[in-house]
Amino acid sequence: MSVAKRVLVAGASGYLGRYALKEFKDRGYFVRALVRNPEKLKVAGPHGEPAVFDLADEVVAGDVTVPDTIARVCDGMDIVFSAIGLTKPEAHTSIEVDHLGNRRILESALGAKVSRFIYVSVFNQDKMAEVSTIKAHELFVDDLKASGISWAVIRPNGYFSDMGRFFDMARGGHIFMAGEGERKINPIHGADLAKVCVDAVEGDNREIPAGGPDTYTFREIMELAFEACGKSVWITSLPIWLAEGGLFVAGIFNRNLADLLSFAIEALKFDHVAPAYGTRHLKEFFAELAEGSR
Ligand SMILES: NC(=O)c1ccc[n+]([C@@H]2O[C@H](COP(=O)([O-])OP(=O)(O)OC[C@H]3O[C@@H](n4cnc5c(N)ncnc54)[C@H](OP(=O)(O)O)[C@@H]3O)[C@@H](O)[C@H]2O)c1
Incomplete structure (x- = not known):
């Protein structure tokens, strides 16, 4: 009888992390979930992502900014999957979480002789x-590649969440948008991306850019959102320079918030069309959100 491979899912309470935990379980892995608050796993997430507490074989509480809670987290694991990242303003910076926090997990993985990260x-x-936030992610990617461990880096363009x-x-009736929204993206559902992540366990060291099956302009996505809530389209375009000016002012009061907003504004300047995976459609996702909000 073959023994199930053991995986640490770090960031298991997040949008992608929950789907990844479920996908690893569905494929027969032994799963240890690393979360700050285990209670969070007992309820579904805000975008329909599942409650996964009962699926995890072990739930470990840890915060990547607190070294003692992370030092032994990879003991006994074969594989580490990390979707830990700062996506909301908090007291910590992206460098402290995305770079140095993930590096603590990597150090634990190296100590535990984990075979793939x-x-x-x-x-x-x-x-x-x-x-x-991009700088922080990429500093960690550099560390990962230099560490000697077998690795895969998933590069998603945007999640349904x-x-x-x-x-x-x-739903509030009005959207302010930086620019005209003419750039394109093919966002991906967490469950579809989770399959890409678990497939990455096998194979060479590699980067895997990934998006979803349908490509839209940002404006079209906003129009779909209005349609799903049964509201008239009301979008106000702000010139990018004005949005960036607002960002400058926000930065005086809250640097971490301004850093995350700058990612959102910067992202609207380019097309983000990545190789397509998955079968789930944004229109259906919006319809589910609309159903859930009735
Ligand atoms: N959302 C997108 O469109 C998108 C696109 C491309 C790439 N990404 C990247 O993909 C990753 C996952 O994104 P997501 O949307 O799933 O994010 P998410 O829902 O915010 O999940 C992030 C996870 O990281 C955990 N975390 C944050 N700070 C931590 C800390 N100090 N110690 C331990 N855990 C911590 C969160 O825990 P809590 O539940 O306790 O907060 C959560 O489990 C992120 O790195 C993000 O930058 C996202």
Whole structure:
């Protein structure tokens, strides 16, 4: 009888992390979940991502900014998957979480002789290299590649959960947009991306850019969001320079918030069309959000 491979899913309470945990379990892995708050896994996430507490074989509480909680987290594991990243403003910076936090997990993985490390960074990293969160992700990617461990770096362009922010604004009746929204993206559902992540366990060291099956302009996505909530389209375009000016002012009061917003504004300047995976459609996702909000 073959023994199940053991995987640490770091960031298991997040949008992608929950789907990744479920996908590893569905494929027969023994799963240890690393989360800050285990209670969070007992309820579904805000974009329909599943409650996964009962699926995990072990749940370990740890915070990557607190070294003692991470030092032994990879003991006994064969594989590490990390979707840990700072996506909301907190007291910590992207460098402290995305770079140095993931590096603590890597150090634990090296100590535990883990055989492969799969990390989730971002697509179009070279075009947005000056954005703090991208810099932090890529500093970790550099460390991972230099560490000698077998690795894969997933490079997703945008998740359905992120498009859910447009839905929330559309539900409020109005969207402010930086620029005209003419750039294109093919966002991906967490469950579809989780398959790409688990497939990355096998094979060479490699980077895997990934998007979803349908490509839209950002404006079209906003229009879909209004349609799903049954509201008239009301989008106000702000010139990019004005949005960046607002960012400058926001930065005086809250540097971490401004850093995350700068990613959102920068992203609207380019096309983000990545190789297509998956079968789930944004229109259906918005319809589910609309159903859930009735
Ligand atoms: N969203 C997108 O469109 C997109 C696109 C490309 C790449 N990415 C990257 O993909 C990754 C996952 O994104 P996501 O949307 O799934 O993010 P998410 O839902 O915010 O999940 C992030 C995870 O990281 C955990 N985390 C944050 N700070 C931590 C800390 N100090 N110690 C331990 N865990 C910590 C969170 O825990 P809590 O639940 O406790 O907060 C959560 O489990 C991120 O690195 C993101 O930058 C996202």
